[in-house]
Amino acid sequence: SYVVTQPMSVSVAPGKTARIPCGGDNIGSKSVNWYQQKPGQAPVAVISYDSDRPSGIPERFSGSNSGNTATLTIGRVEAGDEADYYCQVWDSSRDHSIFGGGTQLTVL
Amino acid sequence: QVQLQESGPGLVKPSQTLSLTCTVSGDSISSDNYYWSWIRQPAGKGLEWIGRIYATGGTSYNPSLKSRASISVDTSKNQFSLRLNSVTAADTAVYFCARAEDINPPLFDYWGQGTMVTVSS
Numbered sequence: 001s002y003v004v005t006q007p008m009s010v011s012v013a014p015g016k017t018a019r020i021p022c023g024g025d026n027i028g029s030k031s032v033n034w035y036q037q038k039p040g041q042a043p044v045a046v047i048s049y050d051s052d053r054p055s056g057i058p059e060r061f062s063g064s065n066s067g068n069t070a071t072l073t074i075g076r077v078e079a080g081d082e083a084d085y086y087c088q089v090w091d092s093s094r095d096h097s098i099f100g101g102g103t104q105l106t107v108l
Numbered sequence: 109q110v111q112l113q114e115s116g117p118g119l120v121k122p123s124q125t126l127s128l129t130c131t132v133s134g135d136s137i138s139s140d141n142y143y144w145s146w147i148r149q150p151a152g153k154g155l156e157w158i159g160r161i162y163a164t165g166g167t168s169y170n171p172s173l174k175s176r177a178s179i180s181v182d183t184s185k186n187q188f189s190l191r192l193n194s195v196t197a198a199d200t201a202v203y204f205c206a207r208a209e210d211i212n213p214p215l216f217d218y219w220g221q222g223t224m225v226t227v228s229s
Contacts, residue, residue: 094171095168096170
């Protein structure tokens with residue numbers, strides 16, 4: 001079964017850039033979605049198809065995907081960006097969605 | 109505005125069957141280009157996709173659940189449901205229902221608020 005891995009935590013100072021990686025074997029050949037989840041809330045999609053922003057998502061959120069790593073980048077980080085972030089791919093060989101383990105973003 | 113609402117017992121005994129229903133409003137469950145999923149999240153842990161169903165009834169499931177999960181749809185009520193049998197404490201989690209845009213990878217664009225299910229005697 002395909003596996004995607006994320007670091008448990010990433011810390012960043014306000015106003016700086018946060019980069020959250022999602023690793024997987026040749027993940028660059030797949031498309032990746034990213035979700036933001038705040039405590040007690042359902043996840044919200046922030047990036048689709050590697051780098052597309054759903055309606056209402058600030059331009060500060062961007063994504064890239066190449067080789068064995070997909071990356072969610074959050075520019076000019078704000079306190080309100082503090083949340084858990086999950087990457088998601090589709091495993092077509094087994095017909096199911098896979099989420100990464102999630103990364104807790106801490107704004108220092 | 110699309111809304112999803114989970115409902116069902118919050119407490120299930122070990123070895124019994126967990127049953128949840130998701131009621132969809134603001135959209136027809138028969139809409140083209142979408143399907144409907146269940147996703148769960150144990151306390152303090154990550155998201156786990158359980159399975160999906162199309163309005164036509166086609167399904168697929170997470171292999172890790174070893175055939176314990178079953179998802180059904182009732183288009184007349186605009187609802188879909190989850191049954192998970194032979195539950196154990198490891199099935200204790202918040203259960204979300206979600207709409208997925210049928211692309212690769214599927215985009216979960218609308219979610220329910222989640223319902224907590226505890227497996228305990």
